[in-house]
Amino acid sequence: MKRPEITLELFVFRLLQERGERVHVIEEVRPVWVLAGANVGYERPHCAKIASMNQTTRYGVLALIAVLVIAGGAYYLHTSTVSAPTAGTPQSQTKAFVLVVKARTLISGQPVLSVKQGDTVSITITADESDELHLHGYDKQVDFATGTPATLTFVADQSGRFPFEMEGSKTDLGEVDVQP
């Protein structure tokens, strides 16, 4: 660490030390272009325009940038996630999905069921063994017997990603993606 010049700050530093306050460090950076007597020449600050701003202007510009980024971002994010209801499409629909499971594998039906928040969802499952279809998160289940279809119906009032599985055999079948 370079020897600090005797300055007002150094005086304050010593004062705080005497008062018993723990002083971490003095931040010491010399302005290169004002070295008295040294022949280092003049070095322009990196961004002259910004360097010539005073404290208030600088923070003002930063605040403006922050506001623009946050406001612009909020607008962008809002428009990208909220889809305006198109004419003719009801706000909430009933969506039915059919799954067929054989040998603990989904042989018919999609593993990812995409619905919108507020939709009524029904999942009909037919399997080659008896088990229970359990939907996590919503914590809903329905038992089914071999070869007999069983339907799980619920209202998707919470948005999120909710896996469902065959409870007894712990077979993950897929998930319900409820879009907000």
Place this chain on the structure above:
Amino acid sequence: MVSLLALIATPFAASAHAFGQQFTLALPVSFFIFGGVAAFIASNCVILFFSEPKTHHAVSSARVTPIQASAALWKVGAWIGVIGFLLELAFAFFGLPDFVGNPAVVLFWVWLLLGLTYLSVFFGGVWDFVNPFRTIARFFSKKPLYAYPAWLEYWPAFILFFLVIQFELYSGGGSADPRVLGSRLVLYAIVACIGNALYGSAAWFKYADFFSVFFRMFGMFAPFQLTEQGIERTLPGQKLIDEHPTRLSLLVFILFMLSSTAFDGIKETLPWRGILDQVSRLGLAGYLNLFGIAVLFLSPFIFLGFYALAIGLMRYLTGTKKSFTCLLFRFGYSLIPIAAVYNFAHYFTLLIGEGQRIIYQLSDPFGLKWNLFGTANFHINQVPLGSNLVWYIEVFVIVAGHVVAAVVAHRIAVREFDRPKKIVASQISLLILMVGYTALGLWILSRPFVPG
């Protein structure tokens, strides 16, 4: 037949949840883009607006608010810690056999490893205040047998950290089993006792104890620190700028704080499944878990590689005479804010979701139909926040952490380099590194979860 099956299935239905389930939708691409752009803009602002050398000195100081009877208070803290630990063991061994009914699991994985972590970011020193392992270890042995060997550094803490994460991710349900968790906690206490007997509590709990180092690192940012003298008040993040790691093992530990969370997220993504498929095709299908554990262990070293590259680039761009190791260590703490927000963005839904279980579990911790606090019939809402709110929180927190890290790195650079050109040049490589980490964090959150 079906009803019989239902009868058998019902007691197990509750325990069939995998512990630590989060129901968050993947972050939409728009959020990912916004986060990356905002982080990039913020970093540039920090560099451009504050990179000429100051024309005045700045003094930073720590104010200590002495608490009356500090020594007695710390004895109380020690007792709180030990009683809490013994209760945790009691719950683990004598409570119900699953995480749904037994508070031990949620108390440890959610309220300690997440809750106390986030508290420590703003109010440090709480773990040191209660540390039950130190109290128990010192009960058995007060004088060390040997001096702590310098070559050990923080490696024991890192190894223990790795073992805890490996237990969390690869124990096949053991981490959610209260009995297994309890036995691991006892094992950890035994290790602490042995370490304390060998090297003394001052050295062991400074260098080698995972929890102590873990919570201390997260607490480096905190504006308030609980110390034996009282509550110390500093500018937030000041310690990250003033101090720096001097050991490679501590740097690896900090990077593991970051990489373990990243790995936990990455292993749920499709590209990771692709890698696992490749490994299977090489004939190692039975060793996929071992492969994952190996990658987990190597992850901090991979991140160290990227960090080292950034430091190397910094040396090249600035043309500085300072050594590589000097700079590598000097900027070491600037990654802690990113590690903290990675952790929060990835796990906070667990805290507010599964974390609610503690409300009904504490009323009946042993499953004996008690109702100590009247909350035994509380039904948790596993999805308390809508997806939109979760996304905004994730992006806001990750970008905020990025900004803090950029400011910290910048303040360090202003101390290390005296010319504006060098300050800016040094920040370019760190900008690339930090935007890279931020983008990775956002990418992990935006990848669709692959079930099974």
